[in-house]
Amino acid sequence: AQSVSQHNHHVILSEAASLELGCNYSYGGTVNLFWYVQYPGQHLQLLLKYFSGDPLVKGIKGFEAEFIKSKFSFNLRKPSVQWSDTAEYFCAVRPRGFQKLVFGTGTRLLVSP
Amino acid sequence: NAGVMQNPRHLVRRRGQEARLRCSPMKGHSHVYWYRQLPEEGLKFMVYLQKENIIDESGMPKERFSAEFPKEGPSILRIQQVVRGDSAAYFCASFVDRDTNYGYTFGSGTRLTVV
Numbered sequence: 001a002q003s004v005s006q007h008n009h010h011v012i013l014s015e016a017a018s019l020e021l022g023c024n025y026s027y028g029g030t031v032n033l034f035w036y037v038q039y040p041g042q043h044l045q046l047l048l049k050y051f052s053g054d055p056l057v058k059g060i061k062g063f064e065a066e067f068i069k070s071k072f073s074f075n076l077r078k079p080s081v082q083w084s085d086t087a088e089y090f091c092a093v094r095p096r097g098f099q100k101l102v103f104g105t106g107t108r109l110l111v112s113p
Numbered sequence: 114n115a116g117v118m119q120n121p122r123h124l125v126r127r128r129g130q131e132a133r134l135r136c137s138p139m140k141g142h143s144h145v146y147w148y149r150q151l152p153e154e155g156l157k158f159m160v161y162l163q164k165e166n167i168i169d170e171s172g173m174p175k176e177r178f179s180a181e182f183p184k185e186g187p188s189i190l191r192i193q194q195v196v197r198g199d200s201a202a203y204f205c206a207s208f209v210d211r212d213t214n215y216g217y218t219f220g221s222g223t224r225l226t227v228v
Contacts, residue, residue, distance in 0.1 A: 006155075036219075044156075044206075044219040046217075046218075099146075101156075101217065103155040103157075105153075
């Protein structure tokens with residue numbers, strides 16, 4: 001069965017620090033990849049997605065992610081975090097030809113001012 | 114253009130009661146997913162519906178849970194005889210077509226508490 005691993009469950013950073021959240025998936029075929037953010041008490045919002053083409057994807061709010069096919073990874077990065085980035089971040093995978101998204105368990109990011 | 118609307122936002126039920134969760138997809142969207150988020154866990158797929166059809170219910174518990182998406186009106190997730198373990202956030206997502214590149218649009222969720 002397809003699975004998504006997010007190795008960091010909790011991350012604490014100071015403002016202006018750089019961020020990298022890991023995401024690995026287990027599926028040998030073609031996939032679509034997503035990062036969602038969930039601010040406290042709110043719904044999931046799409047940060048960025050990868051379908052094809054340039055493996056370096058830029059999303060909203062200064063986030064980017066890099067798809068490395070050989071490593072089955074889609075890590076999320078931001079050069080300088082802000083207090084307002086405090087949220088939970090979910091990586092998700094959709095194998096091509098399937099409809100449902102498979103989510104990782106999420107990473108809770110706390111940015112201290 | 115309203116997003117995906119879920120109601121109620123919070124629902125408290127006693128053990129053994131029924132819970133009905135509603136999801137109105139975005140205008141023009143005919144596909145709906147339901148996901149459940151348990152504390153400290155990611156989102157787990159429950160069911161995928163099109164209008165009047167259940168496409169994939171492989172994530173639905175075999176008993177007490179059912180879902181529908183009628184021709185008119187919202188999609189309903191129904192949980193009969195709720196138990197404490199059903200306490201979770203339930204999210205609905207919609208999209209317009211099987212082959213969309215848009216990704217899903219999620220609602221704000223219904224937080225069910227069983228007491």
